Amino acid sequence: KKLNILSYIVLILFLGISIGNAQTSRAIEDSLREQIGVRNFPVEEYFQNIQIHSITIDSRGLVYFDQDHGIVEFDGIEWRIISVPDSAEVNALYVNSGGRIYGGGENIFGYLYVDDAGNTKFQSLVENLPSPFNDTVIEIKATGDIVYFIGFKTIVKYSEEKVEVVGRGNFLSAGFLGNTLIVSDQDHGLLYIDEIGNMTPISTKEAKVIRAHKMKALSPHKLLISTRSSGFFTAQIEENTLTLIPWGEPRDPDLCKASISSIDVFKDKLVALGSFQDGLFLTNLEGKVVRKYFAENGLLNNYVFNVFFTQNGSLWSGLNEGTSLIKIPQELTQVNIAATVVAENLALEDTTSADEGFFAWFKNAYNKSLGGWFADELNEEEKSNASLDETADLFAAIVRKVEYTPTDSVIFGGAFSETRGGVQVLDQSDSTNFEFDYDFNAFRFSYSTNNYEDIEGLQYQVRLDGLDQSWSKLSNNTYREYTNLSWGEYVFLVRAQDVEGNLSRSASFSFSISPPWYESTWFYLLQFTALLMALVVSGILNKTGKAISLSEALIAVVVIVIFQYVDFYIDPYLDEYSDGIAVFKIGISIVFGFSLEFIEELFHKIVAKLTGLENIESDEEDEMLESDTISLEENNEMKISTNNN
Numbered sequence: 001k002k003l004n005i006l007s008y009i010v011l012i013l014f015l016g017i018s019i020g021n022a023q024t025s026r027a028i029e030d031s032l033r034e035q036i037g038v039r040n041f042p043v044e045e046y047f048q049n050i051q052i053h054s055i056t057i058d059s060r061g062l063v064y065f066d067q068d069h070g071i072v073e074f075d076g077i078e079w080r081i082i083s084v085p086d087s088a089e090v091n092a093l094y095v096n097s098g099g100r101i102y103g104g105g106e107n108i109f110g111y112l113y114v115d116d117a118g119n120t121k122f123q124s125l126v127e128n129l130p131s132p133f134n135d136t137v138i139e140i141k142a143t144g145d146i147v148y149f150i151g152f153k154t155i156v157k158y159s160e161e162k163v164e165v166v167g168r169g170n171f172l173s174a175g176f177l178g179n180t181l182i183v184s185d186q187d188h189g190l191l192y193i194d195e196i197g198n199m200t201p202i203s204t205k206e207a208k209v210i211r212a213h214k215m216k217a218l219s220p221h222k223l224l225i226s227t228r229s230s231g232f233f234t235a236q237i238e239e240n241t242l243t244l245i246p247w248g249e250p251r252d253p254d255l256c257k258a259s260i261s262s263i264d265v266f267k268d269k270l271v272a273l274g275s276f277q278d279g280l281f282l283t284n285l286e287g288k289v290v291r292k293y294f295a296e297n298g299l300l301n302n303y304v305f306n307v308f309f310t311q312n313g314s315l316w317s318g319l320n321e322g323t324s325l326i327k328i329p330q331e332l333t334q335v336n337i338a339a340t341v342v343a344e345n346l347a348l349e350d351t352t353s354a355d356e357g358f359f360a361w362f363k364n365a366y367n368k369s370l371g372g373w374f375a376d377e378l379n380e381e382e383k384s385n386a387s388l389d390e391t392a393d394l395f396a397a398i399v400r401k402v403e404y405t406p407t408d409s410v411i412f413g414g415a416f417s418e419t420r421g422g423v424q425v426l427d428q429s430d431s432t433n434f435e436f437d438y439d440f441n442a443f444r445f446s447y448s449t450n451n452y453e454d455i456e457g458l459q460y461q462v463r464l465d466g467l468d469q470s471w472s473k474l475s476n477n478t479y480r481e482y483t484n485l486s487w488g489e490y491v492f493l494v495r496a497q498d499v500e501g502n503l504s505r506s507a508s509f510s511f512s513i514s515p516p517w518y519e520s521t522w523f524y525l526l527q528f529t530a531l532l533m534a535l536v537v538s539g540i541l542n543k544t545g546k547a548i549s550l551s552e553a554l555i556a557v558v559v560i561v562i563f564q565y566v567d568f569y570i571d572p573y574l575d576e577y578s579d580g581i582a583v584f585k586i587g588i589s590i591v592f593g594f595s596l597e598f599i600e601e602l603f604h605k606i607v608a609k610l611t612g613l614e615n616i617e618s619d620e621e622d623e624m625l626e627s628d629t630i631s632l633e634e635n636n637e638m639k640i641s642t643n644n645n
Contacts (some may be wrong), residue, residue, distance in 0.1 A: 009093055023368040037327030038298035039453065044321070046079055048073050050327030054092045055308040059099040060415075061450020063316065064112075065323065066090040071103055071112070073120065075400050075414075075448040076455050077478050084108055084122045094140035094147075102147055104137025109149045109156065117414030128163035129156070138171070143179050148193075152173045153567060155183065157197060167191075167199040175215030177235060177242075184212035186223075190235075190242070206244045216263035216271075226260040248287020255281050255289055262318075266309040270332060274304035280317055282332065286494060293317075293326060300324045314453060327453050366382065396505040397460070397496045401446040403433075411443075412509065434511035441485040441513055444505060447478060447494045449504055457499030466490040487515040531558050 046067060054066040065072040068089050084090060090105035101112040105121065110124040126133045135151035142148065145307055148166075149156040155174075157168035170186035177366045190207040191199050201208070210233070223235040227423040232247040241554060248255070258275035265271050267296075270290075272563060273281045279294035279302045299317070306318030311331030315326040402412035402462040412434065460472040472480075474497060490513070495506040517523060538554035615621045 012308065018353060036454075037329070038293065038324060039325045039327075039455075040298075041074075041299040041324070042300060042322035043079055046081065047321050047323070049321065051303070051305050051320050052323055053305045054090075054094075054591070055306050055316045055318050055323070056093040056095045056101060057308070057310060057316075058075040058101055061396065062100060062398070063452070064093055065318065066093055066103070068107070071122065075398060076450070076452050076458075078400065078446075080120075082120055082122055083114065084110075085124050085126075086325065089136075092137050092140045092149075095143060096142045096147065097144075102140050102149075103150045104140055104151075107133055109140075115413075117411065117413055118415050119410075120415050125158060125163050128168060129165070139174055141174050141176060141181060143176055143181070148174065148181055150183070155193075155199070158516060164197075166197045167200075172211060172213050173215050175212075175223050175225075176217055177237065178220055182212075182215065182223060182235065183209075184215065196514045201504055202242050204244075205243055207242055210244065214260055214263050215357075216265055216327050217267055218271070224263060224265070226263060228259065228275075231256075240397070248283065251287070252281070252289040254278060254292065255283075261304060262306045264307045264309050266315075266328075267312060269334060270309075270313075270328070272307040272309060274307040274317060275302075276305070276444045277302050280304045280307060280315075282328070283314075290332060291328075293324075298327075325452055394574045395449065395451050395496075395498070395502060397447060397449050397507040398492060399445060399447050399492065399507045399509045401444075402492075402509060402511075403446070404440065404443040405442040405444050405483065434509075436511065436513050438487045438514055438516040438519075441487075442481070442483040443485070443496070444479055444481045445492050445509065447480075447507065449496045451496070451498060451504070454498045454500075459497050461495055461497070463493045464490055465493065471495075485513055487519065488511040531561065534558050576639075 017392065047065075050068050052065050052067075056064050058064065063074045065074070067081070069081070069087040070084045071090055073080045073082055084103070084105070085108060088106050088108040090103050090108070092104045093101060094103075095101045103110060108124060108126060110126070112120055113123050113620045114120055133154075133156070135154045137151050139150040140147065141150065143157055147158040149158070150171055150173070152171060153168060154165050154170065157164055157166045167183065169183075169191075172184040172186055173606060174181055174183045176182070177192075183191045183193065183199070185191055188201055188208070189210055190202045190212065192202060192550065193199050210225070210230065211227060212225040213228055216224050218224045218234065219333065220237055225233045225235055225244070227233070231251065233244045234247045235242055235244055237243070253274070258273070258278040258281070260273055261276045262274040263271065266621055268285065271283045271287070272285065275281070279292060279299055281289050282291040282293075283289050296304050298320050303320035304317050305320070306316075308316045308318075310316065311327050313330075315328055317324045317326065320461065371536065398414070399412075400414040403410050445462070447462075451458060459476055460478065461471040461474055462480045463471045464482060467482070467485065467490065469495075480492075480494075486557045490511055492509045492511075493506050494508075496504040498504075534554045535558055536553040538558075541551035543547070543552075
């Protein structure tokens with residue numbers, strides 16, 4: 001028994017040490033990843049047993065990945081699947097200069113669009129071909145409004161809503177040299193597509209021999225080419241002849257043995273090279289390796305199938321069963337980090353005036369009408385957005401989804417269909433109207449940002465114009481619910497703040513709730529007509545001299561109804577602008593009470609004018625005066641006659 005007890009003690013100590021070592025190891029790994037700026041996304045739900053071969057980003061900053069059954073969209077919080085016809089495998093994604101995302105894969109190619117409800121969907125172009133498309137798209141390239149879908153066997157051109165096959169062969173890759181599409185063919189080497197769309201072999205000896213497996217433009221006039229066995233070359237046009245020059249000599253030994261899977265270039269500063277099983281490499285434009293990323297120093301794994309630079313110099317890598325985001329050091333990207341707005345200069349708690357009560361009401365009313373003495377140059381949100389307009393939306397909040405909470409039904413899918421200057425916009429346009437019935441008044445707003453480097457440290461503020469007077473407190477919540485909203489116009493606003501205090505551009509969603517029938521314009525007109533008719537009836541009764549008391553009662557009813565309406569609509573303003581002091585509100589109410597007699601007399605005059613009773617009453621008064629005068633004279637004569645007698 002003692003031996004057994006001792007064994008248990010040893011086992012417990014061993015397990016404790018093992019657990020402690022494991023936790024220490026994970027802590028070291030996390031610390032290492034944080035130091036080199038790597039964030040891993042092993043999303044098993046979408047990427048299990050899947051290799052990510054293509055990544056792109058739209059104009060809002062949302063990231064898109066190819067997948068075996070469609071396209072995956074990521075906003076930093078939520079992963080969404082965008083389905084394609086027949087759940088086809090997608091292998092290639094590309095965003096053109098207009099912000100449209102094109103996709104292609106097994107027997108499918110097309111583009112993403114946004115429907116009226118803000119949902120992103122896939123539009124197939126295969127049906128526009130005269131014959132069935134039996135090929136797999138491996139790359140997509142575009143120049144201007146012309147898009148090329150490169151398959152293993154065919155090249156399809158899409159331009160001006162026209163789809164046509166412009167080449168057939170055994171293709172490996174393609175890339176642009178200036179505006180000319182260079183294509184690598186397994187059987188014929190390098191070819192190009194001329195101005196009229198014909199595929200023509202390049203006549204030089206080197207071009208016929210070389211087999212380019214990946215190509216990417218280093219500059220408008222220089223194309224980087226990767227081969228399986230001959231290393232790297234740059235292709236450029238010299239005296240109307242394509243010249244191939246070895247690139248990156250002497251080469252890094254790790255890069256020498258690597259089989260290159262993808263290439264991307266960042267603003268004429270850096271080149272990213274992904275490899276099938278040796279991680280990824282960062283080089284300068286001359287090919288000198290400046291940084292390496294492997295599983296040993298933080299990468300999710302070494303199987304890199306795609307690399308994609310973001311606008312601010314971060315690097316997405318498509319891996320086996322997941323993706324990694326690498327924050328490239330500023331000394332390599334030379335991106336101005338100070339381009340974002342620092343929140344130290346901004347009032348986060350409230351963007352409204354600190355004044356309260358009647359003075360605030362007067363100040364706001366005056367400024368809205370005349371822009372007078374108290375007008376500020378810019379409020380804090382305007383300062384933020386004005387400054388961020390100059391930073392190309394490096395950091396922006398995004399309204400991702402709006403739901404009707406009683407049924408959890410989606411009424412807005414997170415994207416606006418309008419484009420401005422050919423680019424999809426972040427903001428809602430005036431032409432996009434969301435109007436709901438008065439009983440459709442409970443909503444859930446989900447939101448995120450396009451800042452993926454500091455997801456855990458992001459905090460959000462929201463405000464519903466039409467209900468809230470100021471921004472909410474900072475919170476980690478990524479959704480906000482509103483219930484029992486009254487009818488009216490609303491604008492939902494959201495903005496984010498990162499761990500360094502940088503404030504994002506705010507995003508908005510405008511909508512309105514229609515009034516019920518008893519608050520509609522036609523019903524108010526009906527009520528006004530009824531009151532007017534009551535006054536007319538009162539005048540008629542008074543004119544005929546019958547039912548005088550009923551006439552007076554009708555006028556009293558009209559006065560009381562109007563008084564109740566006025567009291568009902570000014571009561572909220574009395575509460576707000578009396579600063580909660582009861583005596584002010586009571587005093588104003590007393591003033592309104594004393595005005596009842598004046599209002600009633602006013603309506604008497606209105607009734608008299610409407611019915612012409614005013615003139616009749618004057619005539620009757622004259623007749624009565626004349627009658628009284630005649631009676632007085634007759635009495636006087638009778639008195640004189642009596643005295644004489």
